[in-house]
Amino acid sequence: AQSVTQPDIHITVSEGASLELRCNYSYGATPYLFWYVQSPGQGLQLLLKYFSGDTLVQGIKGFEAEFKRSQSSFNLRKPSVHWSDAAEYFCAVVARNNNDMRFGAGTRLTVKP
C-alpha cells in the first residue's frame, strides 16, 4: 500500500544546532516529493519539492532535502536552526499517475533558546 511515514512525532533542538527531519515513502514508482511547513493558525507553506534531476534540493528559509532512491527517503535538513523555525513540518507525496497529495503525520519542531 502507498504510504508516507514521518518517524519522529516531536523533535527539540537548540537554536543554532543542525536539524534533520526524516521522511520515508512506500510507492511503486518514485512519486513527486514535497516538504511543507505549518505554523499555528497558518496554512501550509511549501519549503521545497523534488520531481527529477539533482537529488539535493534547495528550498526557502535555508532548508534543503536529499532524495535517496535506495532508501525511499526524502529527509529535510537545515544547518543552523532559528527560533522562528518552530512549527509543524509535513512531508507529502503525489503519485505520478494520480492527483491526490498524501501527507505524513507531521513532525513538530521545538527550538530551545
Added chain:
Amino acid sequence: GAGVSQSPRYKVAKRGQDVALRCDPISGHVSLFWYQQALGQGPEFLTYFQNEAQLDKSGLPSDRFFAERPEGSVSTLKIQRTQQEDSAVYLCASSLAASSGPDTQYFGPGTRLTVL
C-alpha cells in the same frame, strides 16, 4: 488578495446541522483541492477539481460530504447532518496547472470546524 482565502475561518455547528465552507483560489488557477486535517494529523485528500469538473472525489468520507465549483473559480464544501467526527480543519489549495504532480499547491489558512 494574492493568496487562497477561506471562509469562515471558524465554524461551530451543532450535531445534525448542515455547513458550507467556502474557498476562493488564486485567480487563474485551474486546479483546486480540498483536504481534511484532524487534530494532530497530516491533511488528508478529499477531492480535486480541474476548472469546474470534479475529477476525483475518492477521499470524501461519506455521502454527507459534497463539493462543487460551478464556474471554475470559487468552491464550496458542504457537509450535511454534521457529526462530531467531522470536527477538523478543512484546507483548500489551488495550483496553476491542470494536474497535480510537481506543480506547487498553494494552501489557504483553513476553516476550523467544531461539531458539538
